[in-house]
Amino acid sequence: MNNNEFVTLAHGAGGRQTAELIDRVFKAHFSNPDFTGDDAAVLPVDAGKIAFTTDGFIVSPFEFPGGNIGKLSICGTVNDLACMGAKPLYLSCAFVIEEGFPLAKLEEIAAAMKKTADEAGVRIVAGDTKVAGKGQVDHVFITTTGVGQLTEGVRTSGAFAKPGDAVIVTGDVGRHGCTILLARNEFEIDADVTSDCAPLWGTVKSMLDASHDIHVIRDATRGGVGTVLYEIADQSKVGIRLNSADVPVAPEVRGVCGMLGLEPLYLACEGRLVVFAPKSEAPAILDALRKGPYSASAAIIGEVVADHPGKVVMTTEIGAQSLLPQPGGELLPRIC
Amino acid sequence: MCVGLSARVVSIEDGTALIDASGAKRKVSADLIDDLEPGDYVMVHAGVAIAKITDTDADESRKIMESLDGIG
Amino acid sequence: MESAKRIIESYNGRKLRVMEVCGTHTHEIFRLGIRRILPPQIELISGPGCPVCVTPAGYIDEAVMLALEHGAVICTFGDLIRVPGSEMSLAGARSQGAAVKTVYSPLDAVDFARENPDKQVVFLAVGFETTVPAACLAVKKAAAEGLSNFSILGANKTMPNAYKALKGSADAFLYPGHVNAITGTAVCEDLVKLGVSGVVAGFTADEILTALAVIIRLSASGEPFFRNCYPRVVRPEGSPAALKLMDTVMEPCDAEWRGLGVIPMSGLKLRPAFAAYDARLKFSLPPVAGRSNPACRCGEVLQGKCKSTDCNLFGTACTPLHPVGACMVSNEGACSAYYQYGDILNEQ
Numbered sequence: 001m002n003n004n005e006f007v008t009l010a011h012g013a014g015g016r017q018t019a020e021l022i023d024r025v026f027k028a029h030f031s032n033p034d035f036t037g038d039d040a041a042v043l044p045v046d047a048g049k050i051a052f053t054t055d056g057f058i059v060s061p062f063e064f065p066g067g068n069i070g071k072l073s074i075c076g077t078v079n080d081l082a083c084m085g086a087k088p089l090y091l092s093c094a095f096v097i098e099e100g101f102p103l104a105k106l107e108e109i110a111a112a113m114k115k116t117a118d119e120a121g122v123r124i125v126a127g128d129t130k131v132a133g134k135g136q137v138d139h140v141f142i143t144t145t146g147v148g149q150l151t152e153g154v155r156t157s158g159a160f161a162k163p164g165d166a167v168i169v170t171g172d173v174g175r176h177g178c179t180i181l182l183a184r185n186e187f188e189i190d191a192d193v194t195s196d197c198a199p200l201w202g203t204v205k206s207m208l209d210a211s212h213d214i215h216v217i218r219d220a221t222r223g224g225v226g227t228v229l230y231e232i233a234d235q236s237k238v239g240i241r242l243n244s245a246d247v248p249v250a251p252e253v254r255g256v257c258g259m260l261g262l263e264p265l266y267l268a269c270e271g272r273l274v275v276f277a278p279k280s281e282a283p284a285i286l287d288a289l290r291k292g293p294y295s296a297s298a299a300i301i302g303e304v305v306a307d308h309p310g311k312v313v314m315t316t317e318i319g320a321q322s323l324l325p326q327p328g329g330e331l332l333p334r335i336c
Numbered sequence: 337m338c339v340g341l342s343a344r345v346v347s348i349e350d351g352t353a354l355i356d357a358s359g360a361k362r363k364v365s366a367d368l369i370d371d372l373e374p375g376d377y378v379m380v381h382a383g384v385a386i387a388k389i390t391d392t393d394a395d396e397s398r399k400i401m402e403s404l405d406g407i408g
Numbered sequence: 409m410e411s412a413k414r415i416i417e418s419y420n421g422r423k424l425r426v427m428e429v430c431g432t433h434t435h436e437i438f439r440l441g442i443r444r445i446l447p448p449q450i451e452l453i454s455g456p457g458c459p460v461c462v463t464p465a466g467y468i469d470e471a472v473m474l475a476l477e478h479g480a481v482i483c484t485f486g487d488l489i490r491v492p493g494s495e496m497s498l499a500g501a502r503s504q505g506a507a508v509k510t511v512y513s514p515l516d517a518v519d520f521a522r523e524n525p526d527k528q529v530v531f532l533a534v535g536f537e538t539t540v541p542a543a544c545l546a547v548k549k550a551a552a553e554g555l556s557n558f559s560i561l562g563a564n565k566t567m568p569n570a571y572k573a574l575k576g577s578a579d580a581f582l583y584p585g586h587v588n589a590i591t592g593t594a595v596c597e598d599l600v601k602l603g604v605s606g607v608v609a610g611f612t613a614d615e616i617l618t619a620l621a622v623i624i625r626l627s628a629s630g631e632p633f634f635r636n637c638y639p640r641v642v643r644p645e646g647s648p649a650a651l652k653l654m655d656t657v658m659e660p661c662d663a664e665w666r667g668l669g670v671i672p673m674s675g676l677k678l679r680p681a682f683a684a685y686d687a688r689l690k691f692s693l694p695p696v697a698g699r700s701n702p703a704c705r706c707g708e709v710l711q712g713k714c715k716s717t718d719c720n721l722f723g724t725a726c727t728p729l730h731p732v733g734a735c736m737v738s739n740e741g742a743c744s745a746y747y748q749y750g751d752i753l754n755e756q
Contacts, residue, residue, distance in 0.1 A: 252358060261339045318409065318613045320441030320444045335486065338432055338587065340586045368541060383542060384515075396618075397617075404621070
């Protein structure tokens with residue numbers, strides 16, 4: 001495929017050129033026994049329960065240090081399934097592509113999806129392609145839908161956090177949000193930060209192998225870890241105490257945040273889980289996490305309390321208590 | 337007002353300094369400080385180095401607290 | 409830090425009202441939970457040192473007008489995006505198709521103007537003495553390059569006359585370190601002669617606690633005092649280069665402070681030599697009288713006359729997601745800080 005081939009409206013018209021695009025890009029990369037080209041994939045169902053979820057992905061720029069929208073679209077759905085303790089099995093993906101998008105870039109995106117899906121142990125079994133006119137979408141949007149097999153004896157939910165639980169984060173926070181901020185180059189800041197974007201079924205599996213007594217697993221995406229903490233405090237009607245010194249943040253991310261007056265806890269992650277489990281289980285879980293490729297810097301950052309339900313209270317560097325502000329609205333740099 | 341950031345000067349060229357704050361780098365105006373050299377620490381605000389920094393906050397605070405002995 | 413903390417926590421002298429005039433101090437004091445370690449005799453008042461909070465609604469109206477009616481690209485610090493004008497905020501204008509670009513530095517707005525010669529670029533110049541030199545550098549740079557598509561909408565302010573207007577609002581000021589880095593400390597020494605006490609403070613936990621401890625100790629004598637607690641950044645003479653630059657490009661003028669009214673000679677505007685870079689002249693903007701919600705008590709909050717929680721709108725009609733007054737919209741505003749950090753156990 002040469003560099004001056006582009007997606008055209010004809011590629012989305014459903015005729016020969018659509019078939020050509022599917023053959024050249026998607027079939028070439030996604031090929032597996034369950035990806036048949038029929039109207040729907042026909043899949044075996046095991047006994048037990050399945051988890052089922054969907055997510056849409058738009059990101060500007062569509063390529064960034066540490067990944068691209070393709071990798072992101074697999075990780076997002078795989079991680080949502082993993083958070084329920086479900087082994088991801090099958091994914092579908094729907095593309096909306098802007099007219100004029102380079103085919104070579106589309107191939108890179110498909111290759112990243114295939115690689116990430118393989119790592120997560122999931123098969124892409126169905127798809128759809130639409131082409132929108134120039135300016136109607138920002139390069140390419142992807143929606144993925146996934147099903148996974150629930151692990152027996154495991155039941156996690158945002159409503160299950162209990163006083164006495166330890167709050168664990170599986171790595172340093174805010175990398176993805178910081179990476180995207182820098183990649184847009186609006187503020188002309190340069191820092192060696194790559195997205196944490198990663199498929200986390202392996203990470204969840206290692207925790208479940210260490211303990212089935214895990215109450216909540218949630219992936220921190222938009223709004224970051226701070227948003228997840230407020231969601232859980234609200235859903236479980238508990239209070240959360242956080243120790244600010246224990247929250248892992250890469251120095252570069254801290255530097256960028258310092259420059260722009262931002263709080264790392266509200267920057268998006270795409271490869272970080274927030275885990276709530278009884279304190280007695282925490283050491284084994286942490287031990288398992290620290291051996292994993294995406295969770296070497298996992299840390300206990302706080303605990304669940306019965307006091308101040310719905311609120312997240314932080315112990316600050318002077319040893320005083322302060323409310324973690326509720327995230328909301330768009331993140332705006334604070335300068336003057 | 338006035339979010340300030342302390343940063344190390346990496347290099348200077350034509351009135352512009354490349355500064356580094358924990359690995360976050362940016363070019364800022366060095367027009368307001370005459371004798372800036374690489375290795376200096378500066379306070380940066382809105383893309384301008386506004387002052388040279390001469391001490392750490394911990395050392396400065398310790399000296400100020402010591403100077404209070406016998407007052408009040 | 410520990411010895412400063414001990415002095416603060418064990419204070420049991422007379423009532424002491426300390427006004428932090430800088431929004432970044434307000435923000436850090438709340439973020440660090442410093443209010444929670446204060447004994448009841450010490451009251452911290454959040455003063456008018458958040459440029460967003462003291463910017464009148466009419467200013468936002470002017471910016472919206474430039475964007476929507478004149479098609480200008482508005483370059484602004486992120487702080488201003490959500491501030492309500494009489495009709496809409498800049499975020500609202502953006503949803504109506506206005507071009508609003510967030511910048512880190514006014515100099516970035518000049519770069520943007522150079523790269524986009526077909527667009528008129530207007531930088532929203534708000535801020536105090538710390539921020540003014542950056543705006544002046546931007547204007548000088550645009551002038552030196554002969555850029556005809558760059559201008560600023562000015563609302564810069566200066567602190568000295570505001571301190572005088574606020575005399576009596578507090579027993580001591582926590583002076584804004586980064587303003588003093590530019591202006592020096594003579595203005596504070598002069599205030600001592602008027603009976604106004606204060607210390608220049610930095611912004612780390614160590615520095616804020618140390619400054620408060622110094623205020624406690626120096627207050628004991630009952631005499632007015634001044635102390636520079638941020639000498640690692642603040643020199644007595646300030647920044648002569650910055651002061652010279654400001655004097656070259658701008659001149660003092662009367663300025664309207666949201667909630668405080670007009671304070672004589674408390675603002676800065678471009679000198680006639682730089683009039684070509686004044687967006688009001690360039691686009692012949694009509695005089696704009698902004699309207700703010702009459703129930704909003706931001707003005708009294710800024711003067712320490714009431715607490716955010718005394719306002720009927722606070723937390724009900726006025727929240728950070730739906731701000732009515734500027735003190736709620738700015739992250740550094742007293743109301744926003746009270747709302748976001750204040751209420752651990754529904755203690756209001």
